[in-house]
Amino acid sequence: MTTVAILCGVVAGLIVAEYTALAPLVAKSIMRRSAWIYYAHDEAVAAERADEWQALIEARPGNLLKLGTAFFFGTGALGLLAGRAGQRALRRPLSPMLLVQPPFIGSMSISLIAFRNDPAMASIAFNVLAFSVVVCNGFLLRRKRLGYRVQMDTLATSAPHEFGADMLQANGRGLTEPSFVLLRLENPGLREIVEDDYLDQGNKTGIRVTFPGRRVVGITVTELSRPNCATSSSRGPVTPRGMPTASRSARTTARASSGCLGCSSAPVPTSSCWCCWNASPGTRGRPFPSRFSTPTSGGAADNGSGPVLPQARIEAIRRSGRSLPHKHTEVRIWNADNDLELILPPTNGTRPPTPAGGRGVRPKRLRDGQARADRRHRPAVAPWMP
Amino acid sequence: MERVTGGQLDVLEVLLHAHRQRVQLHGWEIMKATGRHGPTVYRALDRFTEAGWLDSEWEHENPTPGKPRRRFYSLTPTGAERATAVMRERRPQALRRRALPAPGLGGTFLCLLGVR
Numbered sequence: 001m002t003t004v005a006i007l008c009g010v011v012a013g014l015i016v017a018e019y020t021a022l023a024p025l026v027a028k029s030i031m032r033r034s035a036w037i038y039y040a041h042d043e044a045v046a047a048e049r050a051d052e053w054q055a056l057i058e059a060r061p062g063n064l065l066k067l068g069t070a071f072f073f074g075t076g077a078l079g080l081l082a083g084r085a086g087q088r089a090l091r092r093p094l095s096p097m098l099l100v101q102p103p104f105i106g107s108m109s110i111s112l113i114a115f116r117n118d119p120a121m122a123s124i125a126f127n128v129l130a131f132s133v134v135v136c137n138g139f140l141l142r143r144k145r146l147g148y149r150v151q152m153d154t155l156a157t158s159a160p161h162e163f164g165a166d167m168l169q170a171n172g173r174g175l176t177e178p179s180f181v182l183l184r185l186e187n188p189g190l191r192e193i194v195e196d197d198y199l200d201q202g203n204k205t206g207i208r209v210t211f212p213g214r215r216v217v218g219i220t221v222t223e224l225s226r227p228n229c230a231t232s233s234s235r236g237p238v239t240p241r242g243m244p245t246a247s248r249s250a251r252t253t254a255r256a257s258s259g260c261l262g263c264s265s266a267p268v269p270t271s272s273c274w275c276c277w278n279a280s281p282g283t284r285g286r287p288f289p290s291r292f293s294t295p296t297s298g299g300a301a302d303n304g305s306g307p308v309l310p311q312a313r314i315e316a317i318r319r320s321g322r323s324l325p326h327k328h329t330e331v332r333i334w335n336a337d338n339d340l341e342l343i344l345p346p347t348n349g350t351r352p353p354t355p356a357g358g359r360g361v362r363p364k365r366l367r368d369g370q371a372r373a374d375r376r377h378r379p380a381v382a383p384w385m386p
Numbered sequence: 387m388e389r390v391t392g393g394q395l396d397v398l399e400v401l402l403h404a405h406r407q408r409v410q411l412h413g414w415e416i417m418k419a420t421g422r423h424g425p426t427v428y429r430a431l432d433r434f435t436e437a438g439w440l441d442s443e444w445e446h447e448n449p450t451p452g453k454p455r456r457r458f459y460s461l462t463p464t465g466a467e468r469a470t471a472v473m474r475e476r477r478p479q480a481l482r483r484r485a486l487p488a489p490g491l492g493g494t495f496l497c498l499l500g501v502r
Contacts, residue, residue: 038428048457049428052413055454056424059414069417069424076425 014064023063027070028054034070037077146193148209152182183209390472396420397430399480401440401461402469410443410458431459439465 016022031053039046053073060066187193390398400419404411411419417427434440442459461469473481 038425051454052457053424055448055456056413056417058453059412059456072423073425 021063023067024057027057027066030070030074031057034073034077037080147186147188149184149186150181151184152180154180179214390476391430393420393422393426394430394433395472395476396422397427398434398469399473399477401434401459402466402473402481405461405466405469410460412456412458416459434465437465437468438462439468441465 032050035050035053036046039049057066057070060069397416397420400411400416413424413427413431416431417424420427431440431442435442439462440459441462442457444455444457446455448455470481
């Protein structure tokens with residue numbers, strides 16, 4: 001059957017309805033039923049309204065228009081019926097089946113849901129609610145997220161990592177007490193972060209991580225989830241003997257003099273990440289990082305004027321296993337000003353050992369020669385280890 | 387009255403002008419004059435009736451033989467005062483603007499032409 005035939009059938013039906021008494025009859029029936037639904041609480045009023053709406057349909061010119069008018073009353077009545085059905089469901093006693101339902105996303109108030117006697121409907125409703133929250137957060141509110149994890153921070157001379165710390169050198173000179181940091185930058189949000197999202201677009205550096213008391217001498221990107229995260233090839237100012245150069249390097253630079261690691265303002269697609277190895281000699285016992293900064297509109301970042309995140313807070317948030325927005329006022333202000341949120345997602349990588357006593361948010365200061373890290377600090381893959 | 391919505395304001399405006407012209411309107415005329423859907427208009431009529439602003443009466447017999455009786459609405463004196471106050475606050479320009487269409491085919495024709 002062609003489209004033309006279907007259209008002809010519809011038009012013929014409309015013409016028949018217009019020139020016969022069928023449409024007014026249907027319209028009057030709808031109006032009568034609607035009146036009884038609207039005024040179900042009072043039969044006398046419902047009967048009056050039914051008569052009144054019959055007269056209204058009679059006064060309405062055009063048979064098809066009568067049907068159209070009745071349609072609006074009918075849809076309103078159906079909506080009213082649906083609302084009453086929901087209220088009846090609320091009044092029913094709580095079903096014990098609902099109490100043993102598995103937790104859904106955001107199911108803290110599951111017992112308060114309207115569909116008390118229907119676990120299937122409750123689960124559907126919660127999933128719809130969770131999906132709506134995700135959609136609102138990701139698309140309607142247009143939030144962007146950029147997170148990072150410190151997956152490892154250890155001395156190169158630590159027992160599990162004795163892979164030749166004396167082989168590391170910068171500008172032909174050996175390094176004293178070199179340390180290694182594995183940093184993961186990722187986009188856990190739902191929207192891609194593009195170069196325009198970075199504040200200081202004139203400067204190619206988008207994010208800076210500073211290491212007080214340490215000096216960054218080399219960096220390599222060990223994992224790149226998307227090839228387009230790397231737009232150029234660069235390497236740090238040091239190439240340890242025997243260490244392969246960064247074959248998949250992002251536009252990431254290390255500033256040897258300032259102890260600052262600058263990550264480029266490269267696009268970060270959703271669910272993508274960098275993992276950076278960072279070799280830096282410095283003072284033993286200094287935690288990483290005590291300063292996580294981003295360029296401001298004034299371009300002040302290298303000098304350490306960016307937001308300050310104490311190590312204790314980083315660890316406290318990271319170890320709690322929750323994705324929380326930064327509590328630091330400066331970071332929150334920066335988030336609000338730039339529609340970009342820095343969060344600390346729970347790490348699935350290495351975690352520092354919990355010291356006895358349970359405080360465990362600040363790494364212990366160790367004596368000379370004492371192994372600082374346990375086996376959990378060891379990275380899963382170290383391609384340049386001998 | 388706590389909150390008067392836009393649809394209710396439209397109904398109130400029509401009823402106020404009808405009150406000033408000393409005419410009574412039935413449901414379809416109010417719907418036609420406001421351009422609102424039936425449920426919206428009747429929700430407003432119910433609300434104003436409950437508030438005591440509105441009075442209604444059935445006609446004895448429809449002028450057209452065989453047609454059902456219609457119900458006519460008009461503002462009470464209290465309702466007219468309140469409606470004027472509400473309109474003065476929310477739509478002061480409407481107190482001077484709207485004129486009701488004349489009843490019958492002529493009124494419908496004028497309404498279609500936009501002459502009210």
